[in-house]
Amino acid sequence: xxxxxxxxxxxxxxxxxxxxxxCGTPLAFSREERAIVPVDDQGxxxxxxxxxxxxCANREVAACTWLARAEGGQCSACExxxxxxxxxxxxxxxxxxxxxxxxxxxVVELDALGFPVIGKHEDAVNGLAFDLLSSVDESVxxxxxxxxxxxxxxxxxxxxxxxxxxELDEPxxxxxxxxxxxxxxxxxxxxxxxxxxxxxxxxxxxDETAGYQAAIDRHYAEGPPADWREHYISAYAxxxxxxxxxxxxxxxxxxxxTVDTAAEQGLLTVSPAAFSSVRDLxxxxxxxxxxALNQINRSMGKDDLYPFVIPAAVLDxxxxxxxxVPGSSAPGASGAQPTHAEDVRSANxxxxxRRGFLRRLRG
Numbered sequence: 001x002x003x004x005x006x007x008x009x010x011x012x013x014x015x016x017x018x019x020x021x022x023c024g025t026p027l028a029f030s031r032e033e034r035a036i037v038p039v040d041d042q043g044x045x046x047x048x049x050x051x052x053x054x055x056c057a058n059r060e061v062a063a064c065t066w067l068a069r070a071e072g073g074q075c076s077a078c079e080x081x082x083x084x085x086x087x088x089x090x091x092x093x094x095x096x097x098x099x100x101x102x103x104x105x106x107v108v109e110l111d112a113l114g115f116p117v118i119g120k121h122e123d124a125v126n127g128l129a130f131d132l133l134s135s136v137d138e139s140v141x142x143x144x145x146x147x148x149x150x151x152x153x154x155x156x157x158x159x160x161x162x163x164x165x166x167e168l169d170e171p172x173x174x175x176x177x178x179x180x181x182x183x184x185x186x187x188x189x190x191x192x193x194x195x196x197x198x199x200x201x202x203x204x205x206x207d208e209t210a211g212y213q214a215a216i217d218r219h220y221a222e223g224p225p226a227d228w229r230e231h232y233i234s235a236y237a238x239x240x241x242x243x244x245x246x247x248x249x250x251x252x253x254x255x256x257x258t259v260d261t262a263a264e265q266g267l268l269t270v271s272p273a274a275f276s277s278v279r280d281l282x283x284x285x286x287x288x289x290x291x292a293l294n295q296i297n298r299s300m301g302k303d304d305l306y307p308f309v310i311p312a313a314v315l316d317x318x319x320x321x322x323x324x325v326p327g328s329s330a331p332g333a334s335g336a337q338p339t340h341a342e343d344v345r346s347a348n349x350x351x352x353x354r355r356g357f358l359r360r361l362r363g
Contacts, residue, residue: 001105001257003264004036015108016101018065028055029066029104031076031111037067063097066104077104080119082129082148092134098156099132102176106183109257114325115187120147128186142178144185151178170236171307177250184249188242191324204317205241215240231313245321248314252278252321254306255286262289278319282310 004013011022013036019026025038028045030053039045043055045067053067056075062084066075080103085092110117120127131150133140140152155161155175165173192201193208202208219239228238237247259281262268268285275281290306297305310318 001108001261001264002034006036007038015105016063016065018059027065028053031066031108034108034111039067058100061093061096062100064100064104076119077107079121080107080117080128080130081132082120083131083133085132085134085153089134089136091136092153095134095153095156096132098175099151099153102174102179103130103132105176106179106253109253110183112260113253113256116326126190128183142182144182144189147186147189149179149182149186151175151182171234171304177254180250180253181246184246185242187249187324188245191326192245197320197324200320201245202241204320205244208241210240212240212242229309230311233308233310233314233317244317248317249321251308251310251314252318255282255318258293258306259285259289278322279315282315282318286310 006020008025009023045053054071056064056068058064068075120129135154224235224238237244294304
């Protein structure tokens, strides 16, 4: 998350601020400007090009702080939500803002990394949508299918999420983590398994055509392989190549977001821009940073912030995830040094785009 400041009084702001606590100015988030901007008493904002924007219609129901193109309309993040709780579902509606906040955080990060975010309202076949469902009266299974990510809103409650985490013996479970993992399945579907990256994908993750239900049954009956820590980021990743990729995708987003936030807050002594590969970024920045954050959490009597160990095999998988984004503009996407002339030219173009991304990120 970037460090935001009020354009009226220059006081620090945070991503979900709807008003400046210092000067009282009403605020909204502009996705186009990647900035928190002031709005007038009617919730309107005029951008540099003279275009008029309005606060999202879901400011009350979903605590949305974003701008929409039309008065009374939804912002681009809220438009991605295909289904939400009914108006008479008071429990589900109370849980909705937590999930929507995580989704907005995800969208901003996907934008920054260069991943396309196209909703099903724009592309009914290949687009992305979210069903944010209440499990008050029915069972909800978190997952992805054909571009639709389903989230159980009950997971917005800390006690429910912690109960499930303990039952499944997971080291980490958050609402944002769910969004990052499930959207990893979406980009696997859209950008990887049916494209030119499939051969490398199978070298790293395995054959994705292996039976998924059989893999689930085997995983929960037998558990992960004894040596899984040498090859996977989590026990869950061992279940199937789809889950391995989604777990690595989520961790790539964990790492990029946290490192960028640390840089914005002045917590790093070296710039992330100094690293041209994911491997170097993880070893040079992420490992010492996450170790320090874990120790800080322990000082407060809390569990580790990042309770994972990244083996060498997972570094290769993270580098692959970085290469998936169209144009390879994400940090670390340049990867290993190419040997063929066209590969060299492609790598140079990717590196140029990567540096442009980092400049935009810092700006």
